Amino acid sequence: MKKTINVGVVGCGYWGPNLIRNFRSLPRCRVTVMCDVNEDRLKHLRALYPEVACETRYEQMLARADIDAVVVATSVKLHFPMAKASLLAGKHTLIEKPMAASTAQCEELIEIARNKGLVLMVGHTFLYSAPVRKIKEIVDNRDIGEIRYISARRLNLGLFQNDINVAWDLAPHDISIILHIMKELPQSVNCRGGAHIVPGIEDVTSMSLHFSNERSAIIHSSWNDPRKVREMTIVGSKRMIVYDDILTQEKIKIFDARVEQPPHYDTFAEFQYAYHYGDIHSPYVKQDEPLKTECQHFLESIWGGKAPITDGAAGLEVVRILEASSESLRLHGAPISLAANHNHRDTTIPFPRKDVRVS
Numbered sequence: 001m002k003k004t005i006n007v008g009v010v011g012c013g014y015w016g017p018n019l020i021r022n023f024r025s026l027p028r029c030r031v032t033v034m035c036d037v038n039e040d041r042l043k044h045l046r047a048l049y050p051e052v053a054c055e056t057r058y059e060q061m062l063a064r065a066d067i068d069a070v071v072v073a074t075s076v077k078l079h080f081p082m083a084k085a086s087l088l089a090g091k092h093t094l095i096e097k098p099m100a101a102s103t104a105q106c107e108e109l110i111e112i113a114r115n116k117g118l119v120l121m122v123g124h125t126f127l128y129s130a131p132v133r134k135i136k137e138i139v140d141n142r143d144i145g146e147i148r149y150i151s152a153r154r155l156n157l158g159l160f161q162n163d164i165n166v167a168w169d170l171a172p173h174d175i176s177i178i179l180h181i182m183k184e185l186p187q188s189v190n191c192r193g194g195a196h197i198v199p200g201i202e203d204v205t206s207m208s209l210h211f212s213n214e215r216s217a218i219i220h221s222s223w224n225d226p227r228k229v230r231e232m233t234i235v236g237s238k239r240m241i242v243y244d245d246i247l248t249q250e251k252i253k254i255f256d257a258r259v260e261q262p263p264h265y266d267t268f269a270e271f272q273y274a275y276h277y278g279d280i281h282s283p284y285v286k287q288d289e290p291l292k293t294e295c296q297h298f299l300e301s302i303w304g305g306k307a308p309i310t311d312g313a314a315g316l317e318v319v320r321i322l323e324a325s326s327e328s329l330r331l332h333g334a335p336i337s338l339a340a341n342h343n344h345r346d347t348t349i350p351f352p353r354k355d356v357r358v359s
């Protein structure tokens, strides 16, 4: 019989309440405490969940004996101090994305969790979504051939953050999906951007990741765009996938389309590209709430004593790329090499990891 896991959630702004709602809905899980410095947020949540205790001081939440796990859903600058305090207090810890503000902070958290034998997980929510799991399955079955490149666009008007730029806010989703699909770290990263509203905080960025075998990924992130766009295109040598997360149905379309060079030609006149246009197919994808699957996976990882698929090492990889993107922005788009860290993952964590268990 699995033991009931008592969860405390810190940060009850926009995202925290979604975590509270999902953890409350799961069997053998109890949300015992909600913590926020903002009394109005707590008042609102107390009206929804009167049985859950409220704290305005994080230290008091951590001091409570009725918490096994902590969920950190505050702004990025607080992820590290809050997650560190939670781990040192012996609590399994789920941190919202991005894991922390630097690779050094991520490494310290990983070390503490390892020494204490605690589960450390990062909220890379899209890896728990049915469309992304389907795309991964299609790519791993080699149905689209070899990946040539991936392009991602995540655009909308706002919400401006005051401690991070738009790449740190929106690109973690795309980076985590791209690493999951590519199954390797990029060799280098370039990033350009513009800070049009708040000096020094880019509201639009264009990031390029360069992988082995001429494979690449382009990530366009913006808080300064009229339309909400959540789109990813995966171009393979045989087929191409378009994933539009805004759609309520047919989020994934597989295009039987490709362009090939002729295998041999002697003169330019003989040279012809071979364009292929075939069917467009949309596989059935069961609709479920990715965040619920993520929360369930956190509980399963605690019960099973196993590393989650989005563990600290996965969070660190995303932050490593974000950190390189900031360095490239500072150097006006110069490439930042990640080659020295290239074998990092293979030596520690098997990748691709076991599939997500869906509740």
Ligand SMILES: NC(=O)c1ccc[n+]([C@@H]2O[C@H](COP(=O)([O-])OP(=O)(O)OC[C@H]3O[C@@H](n4cnc5c(N)ncnc54)[C@H](O)[C@@H]3O)[C@@H](O)[C@H]2O)c1
Binding pocket: 010, 011, 012, 013, 014, 015, 016, 035, 036, 037, 038, 041, 056, 058, 072, 073, 074, 075, 076, 078, 096, 097, 098, 123, 124, 125, 169
């Ligand atoms: N996984 C996803 O899809 C997803 C989506 C949105 C946001 N997020 C992440 O969730 C986190 C929170 O984002 P948000 O948009 O909800 O931010 P938010 O600003 O709306 O909420 C943060 C909350 O933390 C509270 N807070 C600040 N300092 C505190 C302290 N010392 N103690 C207790 N509470 C404190 C604030 O009062 C606020 O209510 C961020 O890391 C963000 O990247 C993830």
